[in-house]
Amino acid sequence: MAAEKHIEMLLEEVVLADPACPVKQYNPLGKVPVLILPDGDSLYDSRVIVEYLDNRTPLAHLIPQDPSAKIKVRRWESLADGVCDAAVAVMLEQRKPAQAQDAALVAKQVDKVMCGLQALNDDLGKTKWCVNGVFSLADIAVGCMLGYVNLRFSAVLNLAATYPNLERLHVSLLKRQSFKESIPIPN
Ligand SMILES: N[C@@H](CCC(=O)N[C@@H](CS)C(=O)NCC(=O)O)C(=O)O
Incomplete structure (x- = not known):
């Protein structure tokens, strides 16, 4: 932003x-x-x-002033952030020693990631940007989430094949200077 x-x-x-x-x-x-x-x-x-x-x-403004567009944008942001929170929870659990990991917790959080990605992919459909054809915070939130999910889970999750609409959005976003400058780096 x-x-x-x-x-x-x-x-x-x-x-x-x-x-x-x-x-x-x-x-x-x-x-x-x-x-x-x-x-x-x-x-x-x-x-x-x-x-x-x-x-x-x-x-x-990247958060629309119009109340109805604003709520749509913030809903996209909530879902994208929720996917990120679930992906972080998976990553933290998987960093524990194998015997200390809770498989049920991982499965529950992975399900949230998958369901969230599917809903975002379906809602985006063939449109260029998430809300009303205009670049907004919704696209930034989804793009940041995709960067994080790619960073942590690209070995097990083929985003391009599974969520093609999100992949198309991600490719568009990565052409922007803002995204080029803030690609997440593994640690
Ligand atoms: N919904 C919050 C998420 C903040 C969050 O959970 N941050 C994580 C890193 S991604 C954190 O700092 N975790 C440390 C902790 O929970 O102690 C936001 O968007 O700012």
Whole structure:
């Protein structure tokens, strides 16, 4: 959102597991993302941050001003974020030693990822952008989710073959400078 709106900010990478990680000073929940404002105050989570950024500049809103379009966009965002949350849960569980992993929890979260991807793929259909034919936060949210799912699960999930509409959207998004600059890097 910041790159699309040409808002400059410093990206500080953190290791949440590090006891010296500064995130908790800014978000009592200890979660990223957190946006630290010039006056030292902070904003979280991503849904609040994107709304703040979108209102920083009056033109080219990526969250529509029209209430009905806005609700549609935010619904797409909710589903994309929900898929991300489930994918993160799978990744965290799979990083535990094999004997400590909960197979039922993994299966439940994988189901959420698959059902979410299928619904997004079906809702997108053949259209270029998610809502009303106009690029918006909905496309950004879906694109960020696809980047994360690709990063973590490309070995087991062939997104292009299974969700062709989402793949087409992802290819379009990756042509944008904002996405080129923020491709997630494995750690
Ligand atoms: N819905 C939140 C998700 C935030 C979230 O769950 N962040 C994860 C990383 S993807 C996190 O910081 N987890 C650390 C924890 O839960 O302690 C958002 O969009 O900001």
